[in-house]
Amino acid sequence: MTADVIDGLEACARAALAADFEPVPWANAPPWRRKVALAVALAALNTNNPDHARAAWVTEMVDQGWRWSQEFNEQQKTSPGIVYGELTKGGTNHWLSVVKAVREVGQTHRVRMLGA
Numbered sequence: 001m002t003a004d005v006i007d008g009l010e011a012c013a014r015a016a017l018a019a020d021f022e023p024v025p026w027a028n029a030p031p032w033r034r035k036v037a038l039a040v041a042l043a044a045l046n047t048n049n050p051d052h053a054r055a056a057w058v059t060e061m062v063d064q065g066w067r068w069s070q071e072f073n074e075q076q077k078t079s080p081g082i083v084y085g086e087l088t089k090g091g092t093n094h095w096l097s098v099v100k101a102v103r104e105v106g107q108t109h110r111v112r113m114l115g116a
Helices: 003-018 031-047 050-063 089-108
Strands: none
Touching: 003 031, 003 089, 031 050, 031 089, 050 089
């Protein structure tokens, strides 16, 4: 992978993180959040589908040991967002905005994208 491709993918992951419900600057994001943001960015670039971006988020969180709870707790790795199934209208709108932000940055950085 070339440095340009890596820079473009990181820029897309930064966009995913910035579009999060609780965004944090990339420099202040813990490694687990950066890894989740990269998974979301790759899904957005590869599918242009909010359901797939959200599924990538859930999968990466679970792979890192997170589980569902009514309360978000970073130390206990719990989040109310870790659910499977259909998105609510608000959830769909959020994930559409994430995908759009990632793909706009990807286009600027000439990152290869699939999907319409």
